[in-house]
Amino acid sequence: MNPRYAVLSALVALCGIWLSKYQTVTGIAGTAFLVIVIVIQIKRKSLLILCFLPLFFIYSQYDLKHSKSKIPHDQMIFTGQISTIPKIDGKMLRFYYETNNETIVVQHKMKSSIEKVQLSNLEINMTCMLKGNLKEPEQKSHFYGMNYPEYLKNKDIYWILETRDFNLDYCQMKNKLDFQDKIKLLRSRAIQQIESQFSKNTAGLMNALLFGYRDGIESGTLQAYQRLGLTHLLAVSGFNVGIVSFILYFFFVRVGIVKEFAYLIIIFFLPVYIVLTGGESSILRAGLMGIIVMLVMMFRKKVSPATLLSGVCIGMLVYHPSYSFELGFQLSFLMTFVLITSISLFQGRSYISLLIMTSFMCSLFSFPIILYHFYEFSIWSIPFNMIYIPFVSLVLFPISFVALVLAFSVPGVISHVSFFIEFVFEFSVTLLTYAQSLKGSIVLGRPATWLFVFYFISIFYFFYKWEVNKRFQLQLAIPFLLIILIHTFIPYFNSKATVTFLNVGQGDSILIELPYRKAVYLIDTGGTISFDKEDWEKREEEYDVTKEVVLPFLKAKGIREIDGMIISHGDMDHAGGATFLLENFKVNTVYLPVNQSDNELEETIQIAAQAKDIELIRLSKGMQWGTDQTFFYVLHPGSSPYSSNNGSIVLWVNLFNQRFLFTGDLEKEGEAEIMYNFNDLHADVLKIGHHGSATSSTDDFLKKLSPQYAIISAGKNNIYGHPAHEVVERLKHERIEIYRTDQHGDISFEVGKESLEIRTSQ
Structure with a gap:
């Protein structure tokens, strides 16, 4: 063809x-x-x-x-088989579980360290009887967050089982394992063997290279690979298939096996290798292409690489159309297509030239996809790809393979060589960590769909003209650079203002973007409230809502600096992420409430701002700034002493013809003072005080403001019972439209001169 x-x-x-x-x-x-x-x-x-x-x-x-579950939602007792390696993180146990010819996600919260030790003996392929409640995966709650239900649906998974009771006595290994189960069990035990012989991070990297298992890699290392555009090196790919096939072929030929029979053995081995390395779409693509190449060589036929790649693509889509939505599938086929269609550019090149060109091509073609998922790119991506592609391929992967063989054949030898292996891997991580600390990341934000398309058009144009002209010309990159400029400056042509209430759980974080992005203000940062835990309960990395939600949102919007970070008051759920943002994001000014006795958190914020030489301003009643169309006025606090909540900064903001009132954790005493001081106060959008607590949002306050919309920022199923039933009833009685972050996720108000558009992430 x-x-x-x-x-x-x-x-x-x-x-x-x-x-x-x-x-x-x-x-x-x-x-x-x-x-x-x-x-x-x-x-x-x-x-x-x-x-x-x-x-x-x-x-x-x-x-x-026809992609729907056949398991009834009220089923509570299940018998099935563990289909993935059980993952324990703190007191949470998680794995995939096959029951009734369907896969579900099992989540179990362990109750003691004894139970944790017992359940650490769980293995893939065990048959277990489980009791619990089925629930649907939680809907996407952030504009730029992961769509977990869609991710699971693409894997034909529709339920999460939250177990009531789980004991190892309820599980046993199957008496008869089929061939595929035996390979999965071998993979699981090989991963465990590597983990037992090396440090956590080294073992995590080795298992990623050998088996496509990345759960063991420390978050900091994984983040460094992501920011430098090197994540593809941690996925088992066509290179691994090529290396393994070459080693097998070389061995078989050396021992006297004829070439055709060697090809046949490799053909039968590659499906085993696909299962052994996790069976993800990228390795499936590489394995299928390897099998077809072997068949072509056996029968001495000729097939164009592009035809072969396209045939495998269509075949995989016929088998499972949802493959097309997986990042691994997209990157694997795109990178392979780019390389096989650029052969004419590679002819007559030296090894160094080939390395530079392939690194440059892979970095450039993955650029729009990396931007879509991570919102930024590093100028160090291309040079580090040039260094790390051969380093990982020719050093780390062979070392990992040899270490695996030694761990199974002569485990005693590992102790003599582990120092060298640890040194090599730790050196690679240290180098990446250092590179990540250099100023080289450029935040552009997630590209709109049309920009995404134009990125690829400009990239294909660049390489097409390069191939036609037979030489590299810098002016060919002008269309691509023009798209980057358009992407960079689009927000500065937006005549509308935007106010986004971020879903940070039980906390507050509100982003205000003025028209033409003349300024960006962040009111509160959210913060994760930590509770005392025993050592066995602690996760490998504790969840930080500012790191996981606020910072990615800023980057996804293409925001590179915050003009003003306004901390309403020093409670953890409002200000807990401030120091993290000050250390990891450019902030021009920090605002704190005036005349308050700073608590420990506020003092920490002040010290962090001073260390960065960031201006710090104390806000008090009567302070104001802005223009007629975008005007900020501070209503509170005054000069009186207040409790922590009633000392919150209360900010009235006018954006064109829409008036917003942000109240922090203000309670009824503070509301009464504001009504006394500002008799003619009105608001169209009210951020309900103290997460909808019964101590706030009195009838008089609501009637005085007469808002059209009320925003309640509260955590889903929070232990405080926010928002209070009586507050919700008051709002309904006043016919105020309610938006809640626990029900609607992120909430955005886009304000124009004569328009108002409200969007939610759910």
Whole structure:
């Protein structure tokens, strides 16, 4: 088959699947453009290729329609098999579980250290009887957060089982394991063997390279790989398949086995290797291509690499259309396609030139995808890809392989070589950590769909012209650089203001963006309230809502600096993330309430601001700034002594014709003082004080303000019972429209001169 026809067929199939799920204007326009190109370029055979569009559209619709659970939601007793390596983090146990021919996620909260020790003996393939309640995965609660239900649905998983009681006595290893289960068990025990012989981080990296198992890598190391665009090196890929196949082929030929029989042995081994390395879409792609290449070599046929890649792509989409939405699938096929279609550029190049070119190509083509998922890129990405691709491939992977063989064959030798192995891996991590600390990350934000498309058009144009001209010309990069400039400056052409109430659980964090992004203000940072835990309960990395929610949101919006960080008061759920942001983000000014006896947290914030030479201003009643269209006025606190909550900064903000009132944790005493001082006060949008506590939002206050919308920031199923039932009833009685972060997730108000648009993430 003509390689061009094969590639276009695969692209059309992908378009059919994507359109069946996301029928966006950009997607439809892009598909229409592809159809026009095919008709003009291919003419007679275009109809045959275009048939893939409706076929895969209908097939994907059929797959989506029939992708539903057959397990009743009220079922409480289950018998099934553990299908993934059980993961213990603190007091939480988690694994995938196959029951009734369906996979569900099991989550168990352990009650004691004794139970934790007992359940650490769980293994993959064990058959267990479980009791518990099924619940649906929680809906996406952040605009730029992970869509966990969709992620699970793409794996045909629809339920999470929260167990009531779980004991190792309820589990036993199957008497008869099939071949695939034996391979999975071998993989699990090999991973455990590596973990028992090396430090946590070294073992995590080795297991990622050998088995595609990344759960053991420390978060700081994984973050360094992500920020430098090196995550692809931690995924088992085509290179691993090539190395393993070459080693096997070399060994078989050396012992006298004929080439054809050696090919046949490798063909039978590669499916085993796919299961052994986790069976993710990237390794499945590489394994299938390896098998077909071996068959082609056996029968001495010729197949274009592009045709082979396209055929495997279409085959995988037929088997499981949802593969197309996986990041691993997208990157694996894109990078492979780029390299096999750029062979003419590689001819006659030295090893160093090839290394530079392949690193440059992979970095450039993955650029839009990296931006979409991580919102920033590092200028060190290309040089570090040049260093780390050969280093990982020719040093870390072989060392890991040899260490695995030694761990199983002569484990006593490991103690003599572990120092060297640890040194090599720790050196690689130290180098990455140092590189990450250098100023080189540029935040652009998540590109809009149309920008995403234009990024790829400009990149393909760059390489197409390079191949046609047979030489590198810097001016070919002008369209790509122009797209980056457009991406960078788009927010500064937005004439609307935006106020976003971030879902930070039981806390507050509100982002205000002025028109044309003239200024960005963050009111409170959220903060994770920590409770005393025993050692066995502590997670490998405790959850930090500011790190996991607020910082990614800022980056996703393309925000590179905060003009003003306003801390309403020094409670942990409002200010707990302030020092983290001051250390990891550019902040120009910090605002704290005036005339309060600073608590320990406020003192820490003040010290952190001074250490960074950041201006610190104390806000008090009557202070104001802005213009007629974007005006800020401080209503509280005054000069009187207050309790912590009633000492909150209360800020009245006018954005065009919409008036917002932000009240922190203000209670009824503070509300009464504001009503006394500001008789004509009104607000269109009221941030309800103290998370909807019964001590706030009195009838008089609500009637005085007469807001149209009320925002309650509270954690889902929080232990305080916020918001109080009586507060909700008061709001309903006043016919105020209620938005709650525990029910709606992130809440955004986009304010124009004569418009108001409200969006939520749920």
